[in-house]
Amino acid sequence: MDSEAAPGAGTGDQDIARELCSQVAEADSAGTPLRIAGGGTKAFYGRPVDGAMLDLTGHRGITHYDPVELIVSVRAGTPLTELERTLADSGQQLPFEPPHFGPAATVGGMVSTGLSGPRRPWSGAVRDFVLGTRLISQNGQHLRFGGEVMKNVAGYDLSRLVTGAQGTLGVITEVSLKVLPLAGATHSLRLQLPLEAAMAKLAKWGRQPVPLTGAAWRDGVLYLRLEGGGRSVEANRARLGGENLDPDFWRQLREQELPFFDPAEPRPLWRLSIPHTTPPLNVGGDWLHDWGGAQRWLRSDMPAATIRDLASRVGGHATCYTPGAAEPFTPLAPVLAKYHRQLKAQMDPKGIFNPGRLYRDL
Amino acid sequence: MNILFDERLDGPLPTVDPEATLQRLRAALPDMTLLHTEEDRRPFECDGLSAYRVMPMLVALPETLEQVTTLLRTCHEMRVPVVTRGAGTGLSGGALPLERGVLLVMSRFNRILELDPDARIARVQPGVRNLAISEAAAPHGLYYAPDPSSQIACSIGGNVAENAGGVHCLKYGLTVHNVLALEVITIEGEPMTLGSEALDAPGFDLLALFNGSEGMLGIITEVTVKLLPRPQSAKVIMASFDDLGKAGQAVGDIIAAGIVPGGLEMMDNLAIRAAEDFIHAGYPVEAEAILLCELDGVEADVADDCQRVREVLDRAGATAITLARDDAERARFWAGRKNAFPAVGRLAPDYYCMDGTIPRRELPRVLQGIADLSAESGLRVANVFHAGDGNLHPLILFDANRSGELALAESVGGRILELCVEVGGTITGEHGVGREKINQMCAQFEDAEITVFHAVKAAFDPTSLLNPGKNIPTLARCAEYGAMHVHNNQLPHPELPRF
Numbered sequence: 042m043d044s045e046a047a048p049g050a051g052t053g054d055q056d057i058a059r060e061l062c063s064q065v066a067e068a069d070s071a072g073t074p075l076r077i078a079g080g081g082t083k084a085f086y087g088r089p090v091d092g093a094m095l096d097l098t099g100h101r102g103i104t105h106y107d108p109v110e111l112i113v114s115v116r117a118g119t120p121l122t123e124l125e126r127t128l129a130d131s132g133q134q135l136p137f138e139p140p141h142f143g144p145a146a147t148v149g150g151m152v153s154t155g156l157s158g159p160r161r162p163w164s165g166a167v168r169d170f171v172l173g174t175r176l177i178s179q180n181g182q183h184l185r186f187g188g189e190v191m192k193n194v195a196g197y198d199l200s201r202l203v204t205g206a207q208g209t210l211g212v213i214t215e216v217s218l219k220v221l222p223l224a225g226a227t228h229s230l231r232l233q234l235p236l237e238a239a240m241a242k243l244a245k246w247g248r249q250p251v252p253l254t255g256a257a258w259r260d261g262v263l264y265l266r267l268e269g270g271g272r273s274v275e276a277n278r279a280r281l282g283g284e285n286l287d288p289d290f291w292r293q294l295r296e297q298e299l300p301f302f303d304p305a306e307p308r309p310l311w312r313l314s315i316p317h318t319t320p321p322l323n324v325g326g327d328w329l330h331d332w333g334g335a336q337r338w339l340r341s342d343m344p345a346a347t348i349r350d351l352a353s354r355v356g357g358h359a360t361c362y363t364p365g366a367a368e369p370f371t372p373l374a375p376v377l378a379k380y381h382r383q384l385k386a387q388m389d390p391k392g393i394f395n396p397g398r399l400y401r402d403l
Numbered sequence: 404m405n406i407l408f409d410e411r412l413d414g415p416l417p418t419v420d421p422e423a424t425l426q427r428l429r430a431a432l433p434d435m436t437l438l439h440t441e442e443d444r445r446p447f448e449c450d451g452l453s454a455y456r457v458m459p460m461l462v463a464l465p466e467t468l469e470q471v472t473t474l475l476r477t478c479h480e481m482r483v484p485v486v487t488r489g490a491g492t493g494l495s496g497g498a499l500p501l502e503r504g505v506l507l508v509m510s511r512f513n514r515i516l517e518l519d520p521d522a523r524i525a526r527v528q529p530g531v532r533n534l535a536i537s538e539a540a541a542p543h544g545l546y547y548a549p550d551p552s553s554q555i556a557c558s559i560g561g562n563v564a565e566n567a568g569g570v571h572c573l574k575y576g577l578t579v580h581n582v583l584a585l586e587v588i589t590i591e592g593e594p595m596t597l598g599s600e601a602l603d604a605p606g607f608d609l610l611a612l613f614n615g616s617e618g619m620l621g622i623i624t625e626v627t628v629k630l631l632p633r634p635q636s637a638k639v640i641m642a643s644f645d646d647l648g649k650a651g652q653a654v655g656d657i658i659a660a661g662i663v664p665g666g667l668e669m670m671d672n673l674a675i676r677a678a679e680d681f682i683h684a685g686y687p688v689e690a691e692a693i694l695l696c697e698l699d700g701v702e703a704d705v706a707d708d709c710q711r712v713r714e715v716l717d718r719a720g721a722t723a724i725t726l727a728r729d730d731a732e733r734a735r736f737w738a739g740r741k742n743a744f745p746a747v748g749r750l751a752p753d754y755y756c757m758d759g760t761i762p763r764r765e766l767p768r769v770l771q772g773i774a775d776l777s778a779e780s781g782l783r784v785a786n787v788f789h790a791g792d793g794n795l796h797p798l799i800l801f802d803a804n805r806s807g808e809l810a811l812a813e814s815v816g817g818r819i820l821e822l823c824v825e826v827g828g829t830i831t832g833e834h835g836v837g838r839e840k841i842n843q844m845c846a847q848f849e850d851a852e853i854t855v856f857h858a859v860k861a862a863f864d865p866t867s868l869l870n871p872g873k874n875i876p877t878l879a880r881c882a883e884y885g886a887m888h889v890h891n892n893q894l895p896h897p898e899l900p901r902f
Contacts, residue, residue: 384607
């Protein structure tokens with residue numbers, strides 16, 4: 042695909058792939074670490090990287106978008122708002138509802154951190170919609186994995202491997218994503234329900250054709266979102282009852298703008314990713330449930346080890362969202378850690394890509 | 404270029420002493436079934452790609468994880484290659500044995516370990532059949548979404564290894580979208596958990612990497628899959644067209660209307676006639692193309708969508724539009740499609756099934772290219788198409804007993820795949836590379852990309868004992884492939900060793 046001539050190209054497009062490749066090649070020959078940067082909105086999410094900045098924000102623009110194919114290809118430095126606006130103009134969306142955490146958020150940051158919003162349990166995560174990537178390898182070559190097709194099993198799935206790898210395996214310069222139509226109808230509501238009752242209801246509805254795409258709980262209130270065809274949303278709205286909820290709640294939840302996430306709060310913010318059926322873990326602080334119970338936010342002063350133990354005992358893991366944590370991510374089991382190191386050593390032998398961003402030795 | 408393992412092109416295989424291997428494995432694993440006589444090994448000499456057969460040196464059928472671990476440790480220590488096999492239904496030769504390798508058959512790991520209807524997950528052993536999961540989940544109103552045509556026979560371990568698809572991928576995804584966790588054992592015999600029953604796990608997404616890795620990175624010993632509530636309603640509309648191009652246009656029109664069908668399939672006239680003769684599905688045998696469009700979900704929405712799809716199809720010039728009256732007729736419409744391969748197989752002694760994926764807009768160009776190749780070669784080609792997601796299955800008809808026809812069919816198939824790459828598509832949408840498409844990988848990827856694939860392999864299996872020769876070609880093979888496609892007598896990559 043000739044990206045220069047491709048349809049969908051907008052104003053402000055800029056292709057600096059060649060410059061980026063030579064910067065990487067120079068860093069590789071000098072053995073200088075690189076800190077890969079987009080808009081900086083998710084810089085807090087991970088360990089600090091000591092390296093020369095590789096700025097992706099100049100590599101921007103939608104290179105190809107054909108709504109009928111349900112696929113968009115976009116350069117990494119493109120502002121996320123620009124991509125979402127272009128999709129919305131064609132009645133489409135990124136179904137995984139990525140958090141921005143600020144107006145400067147880029148598509149590259151979205152893919153590199155792999156973070157998804159409230160719709161994730163029903164729609165899938167970022168990685169489920171990544172179809173292809175262009176990647177700069179450690180020796181400065183511009184490679185292509187996957188592409189603009191829905192189904193592709195040729196070779197290893199490098200595109201999904203680098204999604205969420207936080208730039209530690211290579212520089213993502215462009216990504217092809219599957220997109221989907223916006224729902225025909227939507228309705229948000231709130232129900233007064235204690236946690237146990239709310240979880241029992243969610244378990245029941247999960248086995249039924251209820252068009253849920255959001256389920257959060259906080260302080261005795263269950264927040265729900267229905268999306269689908271007009272008639273099914275209307276029927277379930279009548280059936281579930283409750284009070285109307287401003288749909289902006291879901292954006293505030295995604296962007297951590299609810300009072301629960303107040304940055305002035307002194308206790309660290311933890312994210313526990315656990316099986317959604319895990320019974321209430323009513324210990325050690327304040328809880329907010331998202332993802333129907335599979336993503337639980339905790340404000341707590343408990344030691345990191347205690348919180349990690351709490352999560353791992355129920356089959357999950359815990360991430361510290363408050364900047365400055367020594368180890369924000371759950372340490373890997375020894376065998377898993379060994380293969381992470383071996384993979385990093387193979388793909389980035391000199392350790393130039395975001396060294397230490399995920400773990401000290403990666 | 405022959406696809407059987409060729410040390411000149413695929414690199415040297417370790418020197419293996421069959422008798423010593425047998426004695427060592429027998430001593431280490433006295434209770435494990437280990438087949439070594441020719442008649443016992445014969446049934447394992449091929450998978451679903453039956454044109455190619457290799458007698459495995461030994462066939463191991465372990466029943467416990469301890470046996471798998473010991474087998475792998477022993478093979479690792481003795482430098483004996485290991486090829487893993489599930490149900491043996493794969494179409495790309497991913498489980499094609501090696502003369503100097505052990506075939507590790509996982510079919511005895513066939514238990515459903517846990518099915519939790521509230522969590523909507525099933526934890527199963529790799530030898531469990533795809534359809535058996537949905538059958539076990541059915542009493543709870545749940546099912547496992549990916550449904551490859553071979554679902555009554557294929558096993559979930561093989562589905563993960565190949566990242567299997569099916570007819571509902573556009574809406575429900577491939578295997579990778581429906582697996583939550585894997586237990587694997589490395590070639591060194593270490594157990595490792597990838598993913599979890601939560602929705603993500605720390606570190607790299609090795610779960611995604613292992614999906615579709617074709618037994619090259621580790622042995623899958625347990626799979627946790629996501630179950631979905633069975634749609635309240637599912638309807639199938641069949642539309643006939645007097646022109647393939649119009650049918651292709653209609654597919655785009657349905658998507659453009661904002662509808663994501665559960666399944667959207669296209670068949671051409673030769674495939675329609677073959678399926679109708681075989682299954683009596685009620686297909687219109689005079690049509691140039693049919694579309695099968697399944698709409699599923701909440702009942703009220705499905706009814707609305709059916710009406711909208713009818714209108715779209717009408718505007719797109721469909722000559723007939725039929726809504727399946729009931730579940731029996733819906734099942735019959737699908738039966739014709741799901742049996743299209745064996746149905747086409749009745750038209751000729753042999754057929755060769757391709758698996759390219761293309762951007763849907765390129766369909767007219769690719770179908771014309773296939774028609775031209777068919778005319779040029781004299782081989783008939785039937786087209787079956789997962790139209791919603793652009794995955795094309797041309798079936799090339801031939802007679803292997805006629806001298807040169809297998810080679811001709813393979814050459815036509817190879818050129819179809821190259822055409823798919825040329826229009827921005829891929830050589831395999833869901834069947835995998837295996838040995839079958841090892842040469843076309845060189846058309847899909849540049850040397851630098853193939854080098855990265857080898858790096859990934861080396862991270863998990865540095866001595867290359869797991870399924871050597873599959874999935875990723877050597878640069879030497881690609882150089883030879885390039886030489887056959889460059890006709891100016893300039894050999895590309897003169898610097899590379901020729902094994």
